[in-house]
Amino acid sequence: MSEEVKVFGFWSSPFAHRVVLALRLKGVPYEYVEENIFGNKSPLLLQYNPVHKKVPVFLHNGKPIAESLVILEYIDEVWKSNPILPNDPHEKATARFWAKFFDDKCMPAIWKAFWCPDDEREKAVEEACGCLKTLESALNGKRFFGGEEIGFVDIAANFVGFWLRTIQEVTGLELVSAEKFPDLLKWSDEFVKHSVVKESLPPRDKQLEFNRVIVAKYEAGEIKA
The missing domain is CATH 3.40.30.10 (Glutaredoxin)
Structure with missing residues (x-):
């Protein structure tokens, strides 16, 4: 069936x-x-x-x-094949923790850094970088957060792997760089080069143009952060 x-x-x-x-x-x-x-x-x-x-x-x-x-x-x-969560209960709980940390802490902080008023930017960037530094520590020298294969946390952090870098390119605000977050940037490169990830991501040029439209609408007051 x-x-x-x-x-x-x-x-x-x-x-x-x-x-x-x-x-x-x-x-x-x-x-x-x-x-x-x-x-x-x-x-x-x-x-x-x-x-x-x-x-x-x-x-x-x-x-x-x-x-x-x-x-x-x-x-x-x-679907049990190619598991994205570990079998070990502690490792599974740890993966859930980092995914939730990304959604509850990293994403709001990153978003605020890009879209906050200018007089709040420095503090917002500092907060976002602090979250990203904590996230980077979860890599702990591994190729992916899930080890040698893409797992739950890698999928959860996909925004950093692709979308964040296209937003940086359009806005000129650099949160992730080789100097500040070498391990996170290396992970990002590995993530977007993965054959399955590459096939499923939006076309980069289309995403960049979409970002430019969103930035223009935000600056014109047509959308709120």
Whole structure:
């Protein structure tokens, strides 16, 4: 019996990309449904994620799941091949900790550093760099956060691997550099060069142009940070 697997996402969303990447790493066939997150969201998206009304939404045999980290754990439980979470309970808990640290601490700090008022920038950049330094410590000399293979934390931190560097290029604000975070930058290079990651990322030129549009809209006051 064939399984229904659908991903409701947005091409530039690092959170939707998490789900797509996990499925591709495991070789799970899926249908992708593109959403317009800046316009009219589809009735199905609102039906399947009535609480947050955002992507990604994962649909498995008619049953919806929201929130990317929750979806990743579900995928790993259902499809056992190429596990993204360790089997060891302590290692699994540690991976969950770092993924949550990234979402709860790193992402808000990074976002604030780029979009805060100018008079708050220095403090915001310092806070973001502090979070990134802590994240970098989790690599501990490994190729990936998951060891020799991409795992749960690598997928969770995908924003740093690709999106952050394209935002830096457009805004001119450099948070991650070889001088400040050599291990994190090396990880980023390894991550985006991985064959499965490379195939699933947005086209770089398209992402850069999208970033320029967002920056222009923000500077014009059309969107809020």
